[in-house]
Amino acid sequence: MGVQILMPALSPTMTEGKLSRWLKKEGDEVKSGDVIAEIETDKATMEVEAVDEGKLTRILVPEGTEGVSVNSPIAELDGGGEAASKGAAPGADTAMPQQPAPPAAAHGEVGQVAKQAEDAGAVAQRGAARGEGAAKAGEAAAAPEKDWGPTKSMTVREALRDAMAAEMRRDKDVFLMGEEVAQYQGAYKISQGLLDEFGPRRVIDTPITEHGFTGMAVGAAMNGLRPIVEFMTFNFSMQAIDQIINSAAKTLYMSGGQLGCPIVFRGPNGAAARVAAQHSQCYASWYAHVPGLKVVAPWSAADAKGLLRAAIRDPNPVIVLENEILYGHSFEVPTDEDFILPIGKAKVERPGRDVTIVAYSIAVTWAMQAAEALAKEGIEAEVINLRSIRPLDAETIAASVRKTNRLVTVEEGWPYANIGTEVAMQVIEAAFDWLDAPPVRVCGKDVPMPYAANLEKLALPTQPEIIAAVKRATYK
Amino acid sequence: MAQATETAAKRKPRAGAAQPLGRDQLQQAYRDMLLIRRFEEKAGQLYGMGLIGGFCHLYIGQEAVVVGMQMCLEPGDQVITSYRDHGHMLATGMEARGVMAELTGRIGGYSKGKGGSMHMFSREKGFFGGHGIVGAQVSLGAGLAFSNWYRESRNVCLTYFGEGASNQGQVFESFNLAALMKLPCIFIIENNKYGMGTSVERASASRDLSKNGSPWGIPGEQVNGMDVAAVKEAGERAAAHCRAGNGPYLLEMKTYRYRGHSMSDPAKYRTREEVQKMREQSDPIETARQALLDQGATEADLKKIDDEVKAIVQDAADFSQQSPEPPESELWTDILLEEAR
Structure with a gap:
């Protein structure tokens, strides 16, 4: 028996179609890539190309036939050689019925619905399991916070700078990028002194093009660098939100765990004072909605230092939502050089x-x-x-x-x-x-x-x- | 037939056809292009059988572009592209089995069945996706090039995108950043003439896309993307430029896709004659095949390659159906990494 040509599905929803025209007749030689027939779907007329080579020995469904089920045989090729018969779709020779297939696609749909219901059940179960897991993690969280010893007073601004400087000293792959972070020393002076210490390769002024430079930083992170992207305010991150969510947050999952994205997006979030609607918005809900992201929001200078250090070391994309009004506020911060806070603990x-x-x-x-x-x-x-x-x-x-x-x-x-x-x-x-x-x-x-x-x-x-x-x- | 634009004055004119490839290189190129063609035909078939779901964008017709460019790469270089990515993956040496099994959504796929046609990656082969949002890979590619710049390596990143993405804001933002920082990035516009159903003439006021980098001083060339030798020749020039620390380079590959934008595209925006003409007169595989015969290869030599390619594709198709679906536990993995640095 030769190779059967099956009625193809040409969209994810197609279950049947009309075989409107044959462009080859019985006895014709067919090469792979040749257009052999036209079929009409619910949407449009499409061409069917041959995959296998050989002589068209039999047309099983005459042109003009409506309601031809997807995957039913429409013609037969004389394989004309070992290679061609190997090229037949697996299952085509054996599994496919001679008669036009029963509405296999319809079965498929029912199956799919059942499968979805099953999956939903699994999700619910899984959710419960996760709840338990969270409770366990929570018990650890309920333990008293580590005592880091002596403290000194510093502003949130200084704490953020110290956190970045400490991590940049610790890891040469960490760098800071954003508008006015280098020569201007930061629009809010968060990066004061960093250019002097680390040089222009690691403290990089960008043009005012969030979409482009955020994508660039995400790409660099995919190749193992550890960028800190400063948004002058989080309002401007909207220009780049596609890169943050679709590229940074989802790629680990979409790559089956191959491609992580260790990156920090930080900057002032929420209202400052008298800067009106476009510059005064809180993005906590927006980013917290997304699996694949972590989101922290420091309040004190100790929070700022400890959480930013943890964010930089984290192998995942972390959003650090700062507050402009708090930048100048002073708090006690542990002087211990190793001071760091865990993400996920209140x-x-x-x-x-x-x-x-x-x-x-x-x-x-x-x-x-x-x-x-x-x-x-x-x-x-x-x-x-x-x-x-x-x-x-x-x-x-x-x-x-x-x-x-x-x-x-x-x-x-x-x-x-x-x-x-x-x-x-x-x-x-x-x-x-x-x-x-x-x-x-x-x-x-x-x-x-x-x-x-x-x-x-x-x-x-x-x-x-x-x-x-x-x-x-x-x-x- | 590369036409120089920006740097024409600096280089000798290159009239006429590209330098032909040597027999071994040509034979390898023929084999690699044929593998992509047969793989894509099989993918189309499996899609027709309902074994591949969702979107499926075939690369048939454009094979010379990735195969020619891949010949210019060194170990450690990166490749990134959009969603029409099967050809790129095969060209980088990723296994046909893993790619096909990803298309069928099985655990044996490169992303364990969680990415699908548009989202596959191989750090080992320097392939960074496989991205589903038009244009997003261009700034990511600039970022891969940035990582080479940051590490002061001589590696380059091939950043592919279609002419449909070429007028995106982030593409121009990336041109600016790459030129400003002299990033080793080869921007490759695969101009197959249609962004889905909209012809380039209806979408782009810029007619010569190779000049799209000129405001930033990025040298650009139009390249006959249907000729693997021409692609390789232009690619070598671009790679040398980038490796020497001169910043990015832009190649506009004039190419053509024979199939629709995706499997569900009836392709009413062009005539069958137009497609047929391209296939008959400019097919990159036919051209390479003829060149091989001219160089003394026999039909038997070619048959051997054809059979080898067919066997690989059939094996991939079989594997992609035998490999099981991912276990339900996979739903919850690969969302976050655990280990802090």
Whole structure:
């Protein structure tokens, strides 16, 4: 028996088509690549090219036939030699029925639906398994934070610079790239002195072309370098978000684990002061949504130094969301040269028994201030500084809620699908029975950031709002 | 038939056909091009049988471009391209089995079945994908070239993209960065005349794409991408330029794809006569075959190559169906790496 030519599927959804015309007749010699027939799908007319060579011995489906099932034989070739018969599609000789196939594709579809249902079940199961895993990891997180010994006061700005300098000394593959990072010493002076110490090959000024230089940095990371990309603000990372998500975050998975992307994207995130809507947005939710990325948001100078060092050493793409207003604020930072913080662990900044306030970045400042005010009214709030947005330290949060039975989240991001939403949902999943009140979110208002000073103030979470939220959660 | 643009004044004019390849090189090129052709025909067939899903962009007609360029590479060089990538992978020496099994979504594929036709990689062979977003690989390619610059190696990166991507903002951003930093990057525009169904004339105000790098001083050439010898000759010039630290180089390969943009493309935007004319008059494999015969190869010599190629492709097709689907546990792997540096 010769080689059978099968009705091809020409789109992922095609199940049958019309064989509209034969361009070869019985007895013709056929070479691979020759157009032998035309078929009509639901969308268009397509050409069928021969793959195998030989003489067309028999046309099984006459032209004009409608409803020809995909994969049913439409013609036979006299293979004319060993090589050609080897070239037959496996299964074509044996498995394919002589009669036009039953609607195999339809079976296929049913099969597929069943398969999807099965997969969904597997996902759900897997999700549960992951939940357990997270709880285990969380137990470790609940352990008291390592005592790093003596500290000294420094600004967030200095801490970020020191972190980069320390890691660049440690690893020659680490370099910094971005607008104004070298000769200008950083638009916000974060990279002060780095050009002098490390030279122009490792501290690189770029043109104002985020899409191009971000893609370039991602490519460099794929080949084993460890770039730190500074966005002058995270608002500009939108120009490059395709490279961050489609290239940096997904390639490890798409390559079956071959091609990692050890890269840090950092810069100020969220509102500064009076710079209006295009320059005042929080990107925590945007990036935290993406598997394959890690996202951290330091608050204190110690957070900034410890988390940035960890981000640079991490083999994955890490988004470091800084805050411009905090750059000049001073905090105590361990002087130990090896000081580093783990990604994925939150910090209880202030212990309390009555309510858990979860915050990140500058909202930790607001939460701490609110906690002080509340203490005067006899409400003891426990303030958790998330530090890491993804992975989220759900266990530290849940452990706190099991103690306080109440949850308030504070952040400057918009309310819709924000980080507080995720925190609240994870608490509901992990500690629903411990909640004595619905969680309350305090967030930026659901509006683009206005310029006018009074409106800007209104658009961000305010002290009275946080206090009111805590009172709602504590029924006070 | 390379036409110089930017640096014409600096070089001797190159009139007429490219320097022919020697017998051994020609024979290797013929074999490599034929492997791509037969592989793609088989992929088209497996797609037709429903064994390959989703998108499947075939390289048939363009084989001379990757085979000619690959002949210019040294160990450690990189290659990166878009989603029409099967030919590039085979040219870098990646196994036909692993590529075909990825197309069928099996564990034996280069990405364990998790990437598919458009997303395959081999660090070992210097192949960095396989990228599904038009133009994204161009700035990534500049980044691979950056890594060579950073490490002060003499390696170059071949950065392929179609004429459809050639007017993207990030492409020009990458030209600027590469020229500014003198990155060893050969930008290769595979001009197959159609970005999906839109002809280059309808998409690009720039008519001579080899000049697209000229604002940045990037030398460019138009190359007969249907002639493997012409491709290699231009590729050697470009590679020498990059390896000498002179920065990037741009090659516009005038080529043609015989098949549709993807498998589900009815190709109504061009006539069958146009395709047939290219196949009959400019086919890179036929040209190489004729040149081999002219150089004294026998039909029997060629038959031996044909049979070897057929056997490789058949083996790949068999493997791609025998290899199992990835286990369900693979859903959760390769999302993040564990080890910190």
